[in-house]
Amino acid sequence: MIENKVSVAIVGSSGIPASYGGFETLAENLVSRSKQVSYSVICSGRRNGRSSAYKGARRKFLPLKANGAQSIIYDFLGMICSLQYEEILLLGVSAGIFLPFVRLIYHGKIIVHVDGIEWKRDKWRGISKYFLRFSEHVAVRFSDVTISDNAAISKYIFETYGKTCTYISYGGDSTEADSGMNAYEFCQEALETTGGRPIPRNYALTVCRIEPENNVDTILKAFQQNPELNLVLVGNWSNSKWSRRLKHQYQDYRNIYLLDSIYDAHILDRLRSNAQFYVHGNSVGGTNPSLVEAMTKGLPIIAFDVVFNRVTTENRAIYFKDVSELSSILNSVHCSLSPMQVNGWAMKEIARRSYRWEIIVSEYENMFCQHR
DSSP: OOOOOEEEEEESSOOSSSSSSHHHHHHHHHHHHHHSEEEEEEEETSSSOSSSSSEEEEEEESSSSGGGGGHHHHHHHHHHTTTTEEEOOOOOEEEGGGGHHHHHOSSSSSEEEOSSSSGGGTTTHHHHHHHHHHHHHHHHHHOOOEEEEEEEHHHHHHHHSSSOOOOOOOOOHHHOTTTOOOOHHHHHHHHHOOOOOOOSOOOOEEEOOOOOOTTTTHHHHHHHTTTSSSSEEOOOTSSHHHHHHHHHHTTOTTEEEEEEEEOOHHHHHHHHHHHHHEEEEOSSSSSSSSHHHHHHOOOEEEEESSSHHHTTTTSSSSSESHHHHHHHHHHHHHHHHHHHHHHOOOHHHHHHHOOOOOHHHHHHHHHHHHTO
16 A cells, blocks of 8 residues: 555446446546545456556456446455455445445445436336345445435435435546547548448537437437437447337438447547537436536537436526427527527536536545545
């Protein structure tokens, strides 16, 4: 351990370096910007590169996937491998059921990041939904500190469990497009391998997982009704029968461009830099990484009307509840972009004030040191 620095193990992400996902980006920024903390990060053994050292942090590899059914055991073993550290930051609650056992053998601080309200996601049914809700309950009860990246989640934790939940937001300034580089030309060249049509110069952008709770079908139908506006939608189209059906239904519309998941942060950054505005359909979760990254770019935001999105955008975005409302908004945008430009300035100001990694990492490290 590094003398005078508090030692913290990060458990629950795929690991570092980050290639995709909010938790991985959080871990990457904590490690990269560390001043007061010595980090160890549990990493999935299936990732490329097996060096134990990365940007001053120690990496420990487990031969399991960080997502899916294996994630519960992956997180549990990650905690067991981190018993020598002063504090454990557990990202997510799926392994919360093991915390009573971990408590018996670990005498440091356990900090749980509850992320979103996972059990409310549409993809979970029956026993899976019950398990996640119970695991959330145990994780909150047996953690020393509970944190979330959205004030609405913190309110939910307090009202549901009677426990104070520390609010620390999420950063949106992980990458920046190089000045002097043409974002449009860069993206065209980078996306040639997709085999799809060239993307237009003017477009709206959506980046999300292709799941019903993200209102992907609502967004696509609204743009179908507004063929004058182009939409570039990036997501995991092979994820399920539902996502494949949706792609087949909309891929031939001339104004709709469906791209498979892009894991290169710089390509995504340039896609945002060239977009006219951002459409955000997520209805479950906390502070969404794609949303705050779009806000950082100063993109006007049209977001699904749910409390998490209103909190993130401070009620200053444009909101929709269904296809009819979104279609009407898009029709107004087609008539005039001027009101949207004002919206974009507001989003950038909010992001500058609330979603900068420099500030967020400082809040995490102050919390670690406070609870040492």
